[in-house]
Amino acid sequence: METDVNPQPVQEPVQSVDLVVSILAEFDSAAITKTYEELRALPGPLRIAVLENDQRESLAPVSSAAPEGSEDQKNAVIFHVSSPSAKPRGNPGVSSVSEAYQSVFAAADKLQARGCCVIASKHESEKPGWIWQLAQPLFDKGVDLVLPHYARRKFEGLLNNGIIAPLIRALYGKRVNNPMGPDFAVSQRLIQTMLEVRAGGNGNRRQLLASLTSTALCQNLQVAEMHFGARVYSPTDWTAMSSVLADVLSPVFLDMERNAPCWQRTRASAALPSLGEPRYVAEDKVDLDIARMIESFQLGNRELQEIWGLVLPPATLFDLRRLALPAAERFRMSDELWVRIVYDFALAHRLHTISRDHLLRSLTPLYLGWVASYAQDLKAAGASSPEQRLERLSLAYEAGKSYLVSRWRWPDRFNP
């Protein structure tokens, strides 16, 4: 009987797998082929389903492992499974990425997978087998959620560093560096929890990416961080800055409202278990043009007082007006002021003080003011790494939590 030298990929219907891997990042076909080869090199009898969609037509054919039950089954078995949703293209919003995650979780649940790994970003350089490094703690250490800890340059991931990460840290008491991934490894237990939350109507589609970490922390599940190299960020589109802010912060604030009973109890923060070796990147000596950002802040200060006055207390408004006066080189927004602003906006979002879209878009000049001040601080300190500066900011968020809790519980008392 002739044997087929080059066996075709396995197309059998898949009942259950150990791991589901979904690649949402826009990898070229060479990168995807390399990923498949790395996965195939993993030890058997691991069964891995890779979610794919029709867009990847140029993918080189991947040969399957030997059929199960054969003596040569030393490698993992890879199954190609049609992805239930299309890959987000270009610069997708949080909502479309959350939809993709939702579909991946549903597929993993259907395949009764013990874990799920989502790769949604490109990295500048990674060691071979890094995808398995992300997923391995789910199997070896019983971790429910593995978050990435990217090596960062000082002006990368500013929205995460300035608002999301320190906010999550102050709220839930865990020092998470990248609570919104976007690369994750999730256990079956957490997948089912997220799907139950979705089915219970307590969450909506947009919240999955924003609520994954907070749900795991509130449910006291095992969360760990894995060190990676630097990731590739999309370039800044200054015309869409306010849309990005609104798109990212709205689900974060909605999630904050949903988890209020959980985060109001936490006090100090603790570090997460860290996996892998810390990675560092060389800093480029860049000279940032902060004049544009300060100009945007000053224009917002002049024209948006009427809107900010509905959200911020008089003391904060006074501090902002004073901030707009000095020359650019002396422009400094204190951490305490920035933290109060973020908390006040979170509260206004909850109270529907004004249209939520207007509220978050009006935060843009304030955010740009903070970025300019942060850049000035780093320049003045001659710092090549932002870690110390961001640690100070995180401590300010923790210190300001009592202000948030008071305003959250008694909004009328502090109503501006």
Added chain:
Amino acid sequence: MWQQVKQALADSTAHFLTRLARLLPGLAALIVAIVVAIVLAWILAVVARRLLTSLRFDERLGRWGSASLGEWSPKNSPTILVSRTLAILVIVSGFLIGVAAFDFDWTYWSVQTIFAYIPNVVAGLAIWLVGNIIARFLARSVLIGAVNLNLQYARFLSIGVKWLVIVLAVAMALEHLKIAPGIVQLAFGILFGGIVLSMSLAVGLGSKEFVTKSLERDSKKAASELRPSEPVEADPLRHL
């Protein structure tokens, strides 16, 4: 002759008294209708004031950007304005019902005409109110959007958009009320066209620099794609 004069006087007096007597039930009905309307108006005003106070109507209106309504209101309170308006409407309705009680054709016709006009008034008011709300919402959207684009004339754009929508809403409301339709149409056309023209001039002249910078940026990007070996000035900021 005196007999004839006396007879004429007696006849006209009798005629007058007969007609007065015919008016009396209508007059009594008018007085009763007004008194009942006043009582009902008072009750309705109290209920409306309590309801609106519990809903924090004044505060919410302020947040929706209608703070100027407070300036027109008695004691700076839109709640009092609404409750008094409701009361006045009830009293006017009672008056009209009382007037209709007079058994004259012209009173009946007048009341019928007034009542037939009320739906137009309601529709006109609704259009004006909705127009105001939309105007303020759009003005705020334009203000925030223009500030985020670093446009120095953001406030001017916002006011222009607000008045465009308000003028449109008022013109539509007046057309519903059938008040001097020809003049309203002409005035609306002139006002609307004037506002649009002045905004176009302001945007066109004011954003020359913005358009120039945008075109320069596009041409640099195109040039760098043709000559990839030349370094391009990169923005190091990455937000997400």
